[in-house]
Amino acid sequence: xxxxxxxxxxxxxxxxxxxxxxxxxxxxxxxxxxxxxxxxxxxxxxxxxxxxxxxxxxxxxxxxxxxxxxxxxxxxxxxxxxxxxxxxxxxxxxxxxxxxxxxxxxxxxxxxxxxxxxxxxxxxxxxxxxxxxxxxxxxxxxxxxxxxxxxxxxxxxxxxxxxxxxxxxxxxxxxxxxxxxxxxxxxxxxxxxxxxxxxxxxxxxxxxxxxxxxxxxxxxxxxxxxxxxxxxxxxxxxxxxxxxxxxxxxxxxxxxxxxxxxxxxxxxxxxxxxxxxxxxxxxxxxxxxxxxxxxxxxxxxxxxxxxxxxxxxxxxxxxxxxxxxxxxxxxxxxxxxxxxxxxxxxxxxxxxxxxxxxxxxxxxxxxxxxxxxxxxxxxxxxxxxxxxxxxxxxxxxxxxxxxxxxxxxxxxxxxxxxxxxxxxxxxxxxxxxxxxxxxxxxxxxxxxxxxxxxxxxxxxxxxxxxxxxxxxxxxxxxxxxxxxxxxxxxxxxxxxxxxxxxxxxxxxxxxxxxxxxxxxxxxxxxxxxxxxxxxxxxxxxxxxxxxxxxxxxxxxxxxxxxxxxxxxxxxxxxxxxxxxxxxxxxxxxxxxxxxxxxxxxxxxxxxxxxxxxxxxxxxxxxxxxxxxxxxxxxxxxxxxxxxxxxxxxxxxxxxxxxxxxxxxxx
DNA sequence: ATACATACC
DNA sequence: GACTGGTATGTAT
Numbered sequence: 001x002x003x004x005x006x007x008x009x010x011x012x013x014x015x016x017x018x019x020x021x022x023x024x025x026x027x028x029x030x031x032x033x034x035x036x037x038x039x040x041x042x043x044x045x046x047x048x049x050x051x052x053x054x055x056x057x058x059x060x061x062x063x064x065x066x067x068x069x070x071x072x073x074x075x076x077x078x079x080x081x082x083x084x085x086x087x088x089x090x091x092x093x094x095x096x097x098x099x100x101x102x103x104x105x106x107x108x109x110x111x112x113x114x115x116x117x118x119x120x121x122x123x124x125x126x127x128x129x130x131x132x133x134x135x136x137x138x139x140x141x142x143x144x145x146x147x148x149x150x151x152x153x154x155x156x157x158x159x160x161x162x163x164x165x166x167x168x169x170x171x172x173x174x175x176x177x178x179x180x181x182x183x184x185x186x187x188x189x190x191x192x193x194x195x196x197x198x199x200x201x202x203x204x205x206x207x208x209x210x211x212x213x214x215x216x217x218x219x220x221x222x223x224x225x226x227x228x229x230x231x232x233x234x235x236x237x238x239x240x241x242x243x244x245x246x247x248x249x250x251x252x253x254x255x256x257x258x259x260x261x262x263x264x265x266x267x268x269x270x271x272x273x274x275x276x277x278x279x280x281x282x283x284x285x286x287x288x289x290x291x292x293x294x295x296x297x298x299x300x301x302x303x304x305x306x307x308x309x310x311x312x313x314x315x316x317x318x319x320x321x322x323x324x325x326x327x328x329x330x331x332x333x334x335x336x337x338x339x340x341x342x343x344x345x346x347x348x349x350x351x352x353x354x355x356x357x358x359x360x361x362x363x364x365x366x367x368x369x370x371x372x373x374x375x376x377x378x379x380x381x382x383x384x385x386x387x388x389x390x391x392x393x394x395x396x397x398x399x400x401x402x403x404x405x406x407x408x409x410x411x412x413x414x415x416x417x418x419x420x421x422x423x424x425x426x427x428x429x430x431x432x433x434x435x436x437x438x439x440x441x442x443x444x445x446x447x448x449x450x451x452x453x454x455x456x457x458x459x460x461x462x463x464x465x466x467x468x469x470x471x472x473x474x475x476x477x478x479x480x481x482x483x484x485x486x487x488x489x490x491x492x493x494x495x496x497x498x499x500x501x502x503x504x505x506x507x508x509x510x511x512x513x514x515x516x517x518x519x520x521x522x523x524x525x526x527x528x529x530x531x532x533x534x535x536x537x538x539x540x541x542x543x544x545x546x547x548x549x550x551x552x553x554x555x556x557x558x559x560x561x562x563x564x565x566x567x568x569x570x571x572x573x574x575x576x577x578x579x580x581x582x583x584x585x586x587x588x589x590x591x592x593x594x595x596x597x598x599x600x601x602x603x604x605x606x607x608x609x610x611x612x613x614x615x616x617x618x619x620x621x622x623x624x625x626x627x628x629x630x631x632x633x634x635x636x637x638x639x640x641x642x643x644x645x646x647x648x649x650x651x652x653x654x655x656x657x658x659x660x661x662x663x664x665x666x
Numbered sequence: 667a668t669a670c671a672t673a674c675c
Numbered sequence: 676g677a678c679t680g681g682t683a684t685g686t687a688t
Contacts, residue, residue: 049678056671111675135679137675150675153678196675283673314686343681350677381667391678397668430680 027110027144027254036147036160043156052391060285067293067312079307086306086322093323098240099262101331102215104188104202105237105245106222108181109254111198113140114232115177116167128165129157134347137169141254174198177230184225188218191333201242203333216259223257240267243329246280271327272300279324290321299325338436342377343385344368345430350389352425357418360429362407365414368431369407378403379433382410384417387428396421403437 044050074082108114112130117123117140127143129136133154143149146161158164178197185192189202204218211218215238226234233255237248240262251258260270276299277287290296294305294312302309302325310318323329344367348360372378382404383397396417404410414431 044678047677053678131679133676137679151679155676156678199675281673285672316685339682340684341682345680347679383668393670395669399667427677428679432682 027141028147028149030145031147033147039147039159040152040156043153043159048389049391060288061292064289064293067289070312071293071308074308074311078311082307082311086303086310086318089310089319089322090303090306090326093319093326093328097264097326097328098331099264099267100205101203101240102205102208102218102262103239103242103245103331104204104215104219104222105239105242105249106181106185106200106202106226106234107236107246107249107253108198108226108232108234110138110140111177111232112138112169112174113143113167115173116170118177118231119173120167123165123167126165127161127163128167129154130167130169132166132168133158177232180230181226181232181234184222184229187225188222193333201245204238214259216257219257219259223255241329241331243280243324244270244327245329247274247278250278267327271325272298274299276302276324281320282324299327301325339377341432341434341436342368342372342375342379343383343430343432344371345385345428347387347428350425350427352389352423354422357422357424357426357429358415361414361418361431362411364429364431365411366407368433369405369410372405372433376438377433377436378405378438380404380435380437381433382413382417383432383434384414385428385430385432386418386421386424386426389425389427391427394421399435403435405433 044053113128116128116130123140125142127140127146127148129139129143129148131137131154136148136150136152136154136157138150139148139152139157143157143161143164146157146164148157148161148164154166174197178194181198182192182194182200185194185200185202188204188207191203193201195201202222204215208215208218213221219236219238223234223236226232235249235253235255236257237245237251237260238257239245239248239260244260244267248258248260260266275297276282276290277284279299282290290302294301294308296302296305302321306322306325309321313321344364346360346364351357380401380403381397381399383395386394386396388394398413398417400413404413410431410433418429
């Protein structure tokens with residue numbers, strides 16, 4: 001069933017960038033896009049906001065130009081080299097394809113708007129939006145017919161649809177209904193992942209097996225159950241991984257579902273004609289860049305232009321793009337995600353009045369402190385976010401010795417940060433605390449640290465209570481997400497499925513990007529969060545001191561005058577991890593998990609070569625030796641990192657505890 | 667560690 | 676009549 005339905009999506013003309021809003025979301029069928037575009041443009045034109053958007057646009061265009069220039073400079077040799085790199089990566093990714101799971105992505109239809117309509121039936125059938133004149137959160141389908149949609153300012157929406165009814169947001173209501181849906185999800189997958197109040201991922205592999213039914217049937221059952229419990233409709237996508245399931249849930253929205261069979265051909269066919277913008281993690285900017293710099297419009301083209309992707313982007317970004325081209329995505333159920341930061345920000349009418357600005361800062365500090373204390377959190381890094389009257393964003397941070405959480409402490413440090421920016425005219429001030437730790441003065445707290453300490457001290461690699469501290473993409477949009485799932489999962493963002501989502505930034509150094517290329521071609525898995533204990537690297541010197549010097553003699557020959565990219569890339573070809581473990585040059589062993597270390601190690605050899613050849617000060621003198629650790633450490637660390645299984649701990653914690661203490665660290 | 671950019675709901 | 680708020684993460688320096 002997969003196939004053709006996709007084409008309908010493909011057909012969408014995404015005459016891109018015109019103005020500010022790009023999205024081609026569902027429910028916009030009979031919309032006169034030309035007209036909408038024109039009105040949006042006219043309503044924005046000349047504003048400070050608009051001017052800032054133009055600046056950003058110009059910057060992106062320049063970035064694209066730079067990339068095109070780099071593409072043009074690639075020689076046939078470069079291209080064939082990167083072609084090989086791409087092919088190798090594609091093979092590796094393909095080899096890891098997992099079609100054994102059945103993932104379901106459930107997405108409530110126009111959630112906020114639907115909930116508001118439930119509580120006020122008179123809104124049914126009328127164009128309505130949840131939000132304010134400044135910003136709309138969600139629009140119902142009647143309003144979408146006019147081009148009104150989420151993330152659009154209310155005053156523009158009203159222009160598009162004069163009859164539009166505005167309803168203020170009421171999170172309590174949404175949370176209540178969200179919880180009802182989650183109770184349903186829990187029955188099908190106790191470890192389901194909430195992506196936000198209105199979205200969730202369920203691994204229904206087991207349920208399907210138990211009940212002897214298909215993913216399609218389960219999806220229908222769940223949707224019916226959700227409707228029964230809430231009176232709200234939702235859409236679902238069923239596929240072998242989360243990335244695909246998410247794309248699928250959007251296809252027959254609203255109140256529909258789409259099943260992509262767990263069959264390689266079906267997946268490949270499905271993904272091939274899919275516009276890249278449909279993929280979670282590929283937004284407006286990335287779409288623009290890939291299209292205008294590389295001519296990539298569909299996922300299939302990600303593979304066709306694999307060589308350019310590998311040549312222009314960082315390793316992680318390239319890998320993400322290639323996996324998208326293959327229709328790969330995550331199939332695991334990550335363990336607990338910890339909140340990484342907590343913040344509060346407010347927009348107000350622009351002012352340069354210092355007294356006013358300080359008053360605002362004070363309010364934000366208080367609100368943030370309240371939120372933190374509500375969750376028993378303390379943080380060590382404070383970041384001040386500012387948006388100038390011209391819409392430019394700035395951030396200023398300080399990392400303290402101690403964790404803080406009182407409004408007094410927060411304000412004290414925030415004031416210093418703000419003072420340094422004066423005079424300035426602002427329209428927004430925000431504060432964010434990160435490097436969080438659970439409060440309680442004397443108590444150790446933070447399970448993460450505790451386990452880490454425990455690990456180092458005891459050398460225990462069993463991961464018994466260590467596990468899961470790794471972090472990938474995830475997030476947790478709402479506090480409520482933490483609740484419901486605390487038991488096990490936690491929330492997860494819906495964004496990057498495969499891995500990184502982000503695009504790198506322009507160009508810039510080849511060298512660094514090129515370096516990524518080969519050094520770690522064998523490392524897919526790893527998510528490095530390499531916990532490195534500086535103090536443990538002491539003995540390292542000798543490990544590498546030895547054999548490293550007799551480097552690659554061959555490599556040196558290429559270092560001459562030509563494109564440095566070429567020479568270094570060729571050199572890299574000589575640099576391999578024997579058996580996926582041992583450096584082919586000096587014999588140092590490093591597990592695939594050590595992505596960063598491997599890169600540095602690779603850099604080191606390259607730098608050595610350069611120095612030998614000429615002066616060479618190219619590469620930064622980071623001594624990989626400091627990164628090389630003795631074998632025992634490597635082994636134990638890698639084991640710890642693998643921490644595949646061993647989720648346990650979470651299960652011993654009573655749910656109530658999470659409510660009381662904010663679950664944060666589990 | 668800090669600053670900035672991108673993404674998603 | 677003037678373009679949100681919260682969180683995460685990648686990249687560069």
